[in-house]
Amino acid sequence: MYAGRTETPCCLCANEDTVSRFEVPPRAVTLMKNGGPIAWRDIVGPVTLQFCADDWELVTELALEMDMHPLSRCNVAHASFSLREDFEALLSATKDEPDQTKQETELLERSRAVIENRDDPYTESRDIVEAIVIGLALSELEVIDTPPHQSAVAAAVAEKNNI
Numbered sequence: 001m002y003a004g005r006t007e008t009p010c011c012l013c014a015n016e017d018t019v020s021r022f023e024v025p026p027r028a029v030t031l032m033k034n035g036g037p038i039a040w041r042d043i044v045g046p047v048t049l050q051f052c053a054d055d056w057e058l059v060t061e062l063a064l065e066m067d068m069h070p071l072s073r074c075n076v077a078h079a080s081f082s083l084r085e086d087f088e089a090l091l092s093a094t095k096d097e098p099d100q101t102k103q104e105t106e107l108l109e110r111s112r113a114v115i116e117n118r119d120d121p122y123t124e125s126r127d128i129v130e131a132i133v134i135g136l137a138l139s140e141l142e143v144i145d146t147p148p149h150q151s152a153v154a155a156a157v158a159e160k161n162n163i
């Protein structure tokens, strides 16, 4: 589990003592509190959200037991991400527009792999929570039809009924 200290506080309550984090694709910013004015297409790399111990417990419960994500309550001001302009200033060069589709595909593939291996003892619940949130967010944003964990459950049910 992630245990380091960073400057990014809990995205739900702004507590600076965070115990866990996960990544979401830039498009998910539009589901967050105060996310409206953010030009998500200009975000370079994933968006990282940090959680304090209490909120992590809540977020885990929401994802694993209720099939819900916390993004609408996450304050975008407490999310960690880089905008293209920052990079340009830093590198004094113009970078190409970030490829959001490629990034979303990569995060989805990673989530699918986690969901497929969810019963593996080496799969951490943090990874499953992240995979579920990514799937739910991208399906709410209509990037995909069904989140990977829901299709995995549906496939398992179908298989069971065939026996």
Ligand SMILES: [Zn+2]
Pocket: 010, 011, 012, 013, 014, 015, 051, 052, 053, 054, 055
């Ligand atoms: Zn918190």
